[in-house]
Amino acid sequence: MPPAVSFQHVSRHFGQVRAVDDVSLDIAEGEFFAMLGPSGSGKTTCLRLIAGFEQPTSGHIEIFGETAEGLPPYKRNVNTVFQDYALFPHMTVGENVAYGLMIKGVARAERERQALDALAMVKLAGFDQRRPSQLSGGQRQRVALARALVNQPKVLLLDEPLGALDLKLREQMQEELKVLQKQLGITFVFVTHDQGEALSMADRVAIFNDGRIVQAGTPEDVYERPRSRFVADFVGSSNVLPPAFAAAHGGAAAWTSLRPEKIRLLGPGEPPRPQQETASGVVVSVQYQGAVTRLAVDAAGTRLVAAIPAGSATIREGDSVTLAWDQASPVAMEAA
Structure with missing residues (x-):
């Protein structure tokens, strides 16, 4: 047919x-x-x-x-x-x-x-x-x-x-x-x-x-x-990670996509789960969006945006935080 x-x-x-x-x-x-x-x-x-x-x-x-x-x-x-x-x-x-x-x-x-x-x-x-x-x-x-x-x-x-x-x-x-x-x-x-x-x-x-x-x-x-x-x-929003950052966090040395909803916020002293990567940084922006709160974090020069459940934590600009994501979440892209 x-x-x-x-x-x-x-x-x-x-x-x-x-x-x-x-x-x-x-x-x-x-x-x-x-x-x-x-x-x-x-x-x-x-x-x-x-x-x-x-x-x-x-x-x-x-x-x-x-x-x-x-x-x-x-x-x-x-x-x-x-x-x-x-x-x-x-x-x-x-x-x-x-x-x-x-x-x-x-x-x-x-x-x-x-x-x-x-x-x-x-x-x-x-x-x-x-x-x-x-x-x-x-x-x-x-x-x-x-x-x-x-x-x-x-x-x-x-x-x-x-x-x-x-x-x-x-x-x-x-x-x-x-x-x-x-x-x-x-x-x-x-x-x-x-x-x-x-x-x-x-x-x-x-x-x-x-x-x-x-x-x-x-x-x-x-x-x-x-x-x-x-x-x-264009399709949603994504953290586009440079090759050096991706390689330093368990991925390939390629431009890599990491969706904000794949990132979670670790509590004070909370260790990451097995098969997780982490990055620490300073919160530069907090946006309440109803069901989620979007955090923009400066992780040693790389900007990471995380979408966490609203009300799950009290976070303010200037706070030091640690973010975690599963090693399978980032996706290496074919083209920059």
Whole structure:
């Protein structure tokens, strides 16, 4: 069975700018695939290449085994949910959802039935006669999702669709999107710059930087085993240890990632456990963050950040502390 989407050495240039630079990837049918990276990294251009809004400068794109380059958007079995939702303000919710079916020539009674089914799917049953202006941001996001799903696409493209929502609603929609994708079995391709969204929803994540994929894998893989300093810093936060420090603390003489939550604070006189490394230093910053407190420690010129359970110790700037971590926690990286 061919991949849902396949990029084979795809590039997209705008003059001298290489927005996408020799990208190769396969997205499996039924997969929730996230493209994660900072602004300008190439992820949204890749999404537009799948949708047909852009054409590659070079390389080859397939959607379910069929050549995609040169094919207009309306001939591709994909739909896109945009960040701004792009709803028609003069239409009712039901008319917005049914619009794509109307363009396809579906009879009015049938498209209205399908629109109502799609609204029920996104938990908006009974909202079909309202206008977009009468809805909350989260409800408008659901309408945009229903409008895309009613066309029964084989691939659903989502361009930062949760970016305009507040934190609580964004977390709720993350969970609902994941459940909906599993129920429908549709391939979701989700573009975001929010690593929390990508890690919480995706089956696999591709990390973009400067138009290239710098690492791809499961959320656990890219978080626990970053291959480069960029990935270590961008996906969550990390202590990037210089080779000399890593080698002096039981590791390889290579740039090394050590996540703050892997570090614990030893109490006064408390010895480290077997197979642990330690470093002593002076606290230079204390940040209370609800469930955890983040400590920044100057360990003889190397800055270490530790995330410890809030309330587990009373620590102030200037205190001398000893930090400990398991020897298996640091991860040597392939590139600085």
